[in-house]
Amino acid sequence: MLTRIIAISGLTLRTAIRSRVFALLIAMVVICIAGLPLAIKGDGTAAGQAQLFMHYAFGLAVFLLSIAAAWAAAGAVSLEVSGRQMHVLVTKPVHAAEIWLGKWLGLMTINLVMLGLAGGLMYGLLRWTTRSAVLSAGDRASLREEVLTAHSLVTPEPPAAKPVPPGVGRAMFVVPPAGTQSWSFRVPERVNPGDAIFLQFQFATSRIERQMPVTGSWLIGADDAQPRFSTQRSFTPNVSHALKLPPARPGQRLMVTYKNTETATPATVLFAADAGARLLIRESSFESNFIRALLLALARLAFFTALGLTAGALFSFPVAVFTAFAFLLITGLSGWAGTESMMIEGDLAPAWLAHLLDAATRGVIHVAHGITPPLARFEPLNFLPVGAFIPWTLVGAAWGILALAYGGGLAVLGIWMFSRREMGLAAN
Amino acid sequence: MKKAPCILLILAALLGLWGAARVHERLWDYRARHQLLASAPLENAPPLMAFTTVALGGFRGLIADMLWLRTIRLQQEGRVFEIAQLADWITKLEPHFTTVWAFQAWNMAYNISVLFPDAENRWRWVSNGIRLLRDEGIRYNPRDPNLYKELGWLYQHKIGYIMDSAHPFYKRKLAETMQAVLHGARLEAHAKDTDLKCLREELKLDPALMRQLDAEYGPFDWRLPETHAIFWAWRGRQAAAGAPGVAGKPDAAGGERMTAACSCHHDAPASSAWSGARACDQMMFQGLSAAFRQGRLDFDPATDLYVTTPRLDLFPQAVKAYEEAIARNDIRLFREIYANFLGEAIIVFHSYGRDAQAREIYDQALLRYPPAGRPISYDTFIRTNVVWMQKNAEDLPPPDAVAVVEGFLFQACRHKAAGDLAVVAEYERRARAFWETYMQARASEDHRQRTALPELDILRRQAERHAKEEPTTEGHR
Known part of the structure; x- marks a missing residue:
């Protein structure tokens, strides 16, 4: 046959x-x-x-x-x-x-x-x-790290506090003006030391204007208690952002904290509990x-x-x-x-x-x-x-x-x- | 037995024809109202594009709609790498639809740019918006004043104004680009061929037209966004001169609607070109007002110095632009803007110690726009306005504050040369007090980032230099 x-x-x-x-x-x-x-x-x-x-x-x-x-x-x-x-x-x-x-x-x-x-x-x-x-070394490096790669997402460890409001639509973490929200991530063992790690996040706000930027600061600490990275910038809501973090050891725990520092036009910031903040790691070539x-x-x-x-x-x-x-x-x-x-x-x-x-x-x-x-x-x-x-x-x-x-x-x-x-x- | 279905089908066909005839009239009106009648041939278009616009016929709109929907979805998701390409296709599918060009350029410059937190990425999208209009929109619609107005607006508002927190970066980038080509503030008489070629082909600035504009309304500093806004508005006025329905005035009802003859329908609106020409007029005098307030640029990329100060010598040219615009469009809005400009000019001239000139403008303004009640004296006008500026320092535009502070410092320099140290100290004190009041009114980081003044020492150095450069005669204009 x-x-x-x-x-x-x-x-x-x-x-x-x-x-x-x-x-x-x-x-x-x-x-x-x-x-x-x-x-x-x-x-x-x-x-x-x-x-x-x-x-x-x-x-x-x-x-x-x-x-x-x-x-x-x-x-x-x-x-x-x-x-x-x-x-x-x-x-x-x-x-x-x-x-x-x-x-x-x-x-x-x-x-x-x-x-x-x-x-x-x-x-x-x-x-x-x-x-x-054709390209500069910087352009090639960012191309290699952001586009010509294969990233996968790592979700945070289950939080101690439950996201609010529960039961209605999508569960959200609510960050009021001057408030903070923290996530804990464990870097997977499969990550190669030296590989770039990104924090990917997306949020919504309480404002009517869907994409009016909000100022906020991100602080990344490790389990050795040394602050590893911090930045304060304005970010546009409802758009996925990626922050490049310093390389981390496989198995290391990263503490990620967001602080709502918007003062010009204060707004409450909302992160989806399941996809608000995730780590982006290199999975394969x-x-x-x-x-x-x-x-x-x-x-x-x-x-x-x-x-x-x-x-x-x-x-x-x-x-x-x-x-x-x-x-x-x-x-x-x-x-x-x-x-x-x-x-x-x-x-x-x-x-x-x-x-x-x-x-x-x-x-x-x-x-x-x-x-x-x-x-x-x-x-x-x-x-x-x-x-x-x-x-x-x-x-x-x-x-x-x-x-x-x-x-x-x-x-x-x-x-x-x-x-x-x-x-x-x-x-x- | 076979006749009955045939008759029914014929009747149905006739009914359909009757319905189509009824709808056709309304559809035609709709197309005319929204300027969807692409009767004019496409100018300067490559053969493939000209062929596509003809071959696709009515399906062009459908495809453009699908691409537009995709653009909206990608933008909402923040996946913007494809949007420049989609905008290119959409505009090429509807090359005569001015609103499409204007929207796509505005969307890139205003909406997409702010999706990025860093100034470098934002500038890229502002540039993409400018390029879409400047390199392509105007190329295919050279006689549409609206496109020139939209392009000018990107320079005037997006780059020139303080709305975007990255506006200082945009201004420096534009200045760097122009300085690299002009090797200074303006086009030299014997510029190199390579620079002229770059101006013509990359920046779409015709050197002959630049010189003509400088001669008529300038000379300008071409590193400033206001100059580019003036240039494109001026080009828009020139383009409007040949557009149908522009030379006339609004209709009897006082509205903006103008009509032009169409081969099929006689009510197709031509108001768009007329309102575009009027907007170009408005942009001309607004640009010249801005050039008067902040038309002198001290720029040094090495030290990150970017300071703009008033150009008092441009006052007559600004007045000329206002007078011409009002002569063409004698509407209340223009007269009110003109009166406000004259009021601002009085304060600026006063700040620089040119009171004789300020009084002359004040008298002219009173004569032309007499107040409803009893007119206040010149001194009261000055005092009231300076107090008002200090009280409303939070909302005061930076160029107005710079004019006052640098004006006081300029006077201090003049009196220093004369050895009148008590007066020097008084002007120094007033400059510092105004500077501090203005800066204290900027509480938030964002407000400071967008509207902060240069350091007082920097303004003092500018004032010293300007005092040395300018003659001391009070009547100099």
């Missing part, structure tokens, strides 16, 4: 390599990624430029490869049926599952090669645009994080390939492509609709019509969320450009859900329908 699957995947691979589409796809990916640094406009910092390049290059590569994967997979079965090659294959002792899996494996090999090529190109360009001849991001993208391609193959097993090529693309579009848009479009405030009259439309929209989005796979959860762009660590468990979950659960479901449907499909009919 395995021999037959490998033989079919080899044939699929050979057909793809011979086709112009494959060459065109390579050219498109190379041109798009290589030309991107010339076209994008960053915020003026080396870190911003690198983040923007990663965001757009990765996003563009995955978008192009997703379309190509769905297109190629839709054609892999349906074009062979319409070209009568499949008739030769099905008359042999080959099960529909072997055909489907062989095709999927062949197409996934192409996806792997293409993604590897795109990833290599991206990584090379990233290194080239941030080389020492950027390179290994980049590989995990590529694996997340490959899991997505595995799903789109399965989608295209199943659509191709059911329909003719144009219909299969249309179906696959429609699903791809809904999957992409349902994520967007769930976040950005919900910010739209209509001024539609009468009110009942507005409510009805609103309820209908939410219903459609809810259904779309239910049907489509949770791509947003496994979105590499949520991690890679901001230097956030991608755990292997997330990569495993992405493969389990996107490739095995959704892809497997589609495979079962595709194989079943393909095995029931009659070849050689007059209509074919």
Whole structure:
């Protein structure tokens, strides 16, 4: 059985390599990624430029490869049926599952090669645009510490005092004017001595103005009772801030204290109990994080390939492509609709019509969320450009859900329908 | 049997057409009101952008909306690295929509900049906002006075005013940039080609226009933000001269709405260009008032010295700008601002011991804007205002306080040269008393950071230098 699957995947691979589409796809990916640094406009910092390049290059590569994967997979079965090659294959002792899996494996090999090529190109360009001849030593150091890394968050030890007010919405630590709030952190043993550690914090205020800055001071002490770091500055509420701390020993306890020193326009400061203040530590290298991001993208391609193959097993090529693309579009848009479009405030009259439309929209989005796979959860762009660590468990979950659960479901449907499909009919 | 559905479909189509015709009129009005009629060809645009604006048609707005929503979300989350790129795309999708350019630039300079606690990062976003308008917005809309006004506003208010706690940093950065190109306060007659090229291509300052502005209203110190505000407002006035509906006056109802002929509809508003021109007029005289109050800059990056003091010689040019603006827009607001300016000028001239000139301005002001009741004497006016300034020291703008303190010290220097030591001590005492009152009124760190005066010794050195440079004749203007 395995021999037959490998033989079919080899044939699929050979057909793809011979086709112009494959060459065109390579050219498109190379041109798009290589030309991107010339076209994008960053915020003026080396870190911003690198983040923007990663965001757009990765996003563009995955978008192009997703379309190509769905297109190629839709054609892999349906074009062979319409070209009568499949008739030769099905008359042999080959099960529909072997055909489907062989095709999927062949197409996934192409996806792997293409993604590897795109990833290599991206990584090379990233290194080239941030080389020492271009950036200062300071810029390179901050880039290495803040962006080209893989950080994970360390939550504080449970506080002695419970956050208030409990039970209503999100639990918060309340810091009145001139008040203080302390957290205790234990530096994990896995931290390398000398690695930069950041304090990441975010707060809200009692003011109506959402982003009016508040002056506050941070004092970081260690268990050796020596004050290690202190700063007093104004910080903008509702935005994530990161303060670079001096290196700490693995296992060391850090005492972090915030004092509300705003005097010009006093305000109460509120820290979320779960995410108000956390330590940001280096978890792994950027390179290994980049590989995990590529694996997340490959899991997505595995799903789109399965989608295209199943659509191709059911329909003719144009219909299969249309179906696959429609699903791809809904999957992409349902994520967007769930976040950005919900910010739209209509001024539609009468009110009942507005409510009805609103309820209908939410219903459609809810259904779309239910049907489509949770791509947003496994979105590499949520991690890679901001230097956030991608755990292997997330990569495993992405493969389990996107490739095995959704892809497997589609495979079962595709194989079943393909095995029931009659070849050689007059209509074919 | 097949006829019935056909008839129903035709009827439905006709109904749809009738509905579309009804809605079309309102939609057209809406587009005209919000200036969404991109009838004019895009000027100075690269081929790809010109093609995109035509090829995408009505979908441009939809895509711009999606990008705008993304911008809002990212900004709320504090993930701003992508916002300059999104702003670039949004403005390119709606290149003739002035409000879009103005909003994106304002958003970067005002909203995003303050997300950062450090001045360096803030300045980057203020620069991004300036660059968006100066390098691109004006390039694609060279005849829209509103864009010049918006650009001038970033210089006048964001950099020039004291609202942002990082304003001293912005001012120094601008001064450093200009000094690196001009090698001084203004453009020399025989400037190097590389410097001229840098002015033209990087800072978008045409040397010929700079010289023309200096000749008409200056000469200015080009390291100051007020000068840039004046320059762009002046360019806006020039641009407005060719815009439709600007040369006229407000309509009979006294409002700002002006109309211009449109090929399809005759009620498309052209008030925007007219109000833009008026705002440029306002910025011109405000900028010149500021130059009069703080147009002399002593700047030394090595010692971090940045002190601005009044330029009394710019008074006639400021008056000229007011007179021209009022001649073009004779509205109460402008007349009131002018009267206030004359009042401030009297105090400044008095502080520098130029009472004859101050009295002359006072008499002119009384003649032009007679008070409702019995007019007060010149001496009472001076006394009342100085007392009022000391009482309201907390809200007193720094340039006004600097003018008074440096003015007193300037007089002390003059009397010192004459050997009149008792008078010297009196002016020294008054300068110190005013300086202390002003500084004591700044209780919080933030208030001090934004509005503190230079040390008294620094102001004294400035005053000594100015006293040596300026002739002693009382009537010098």
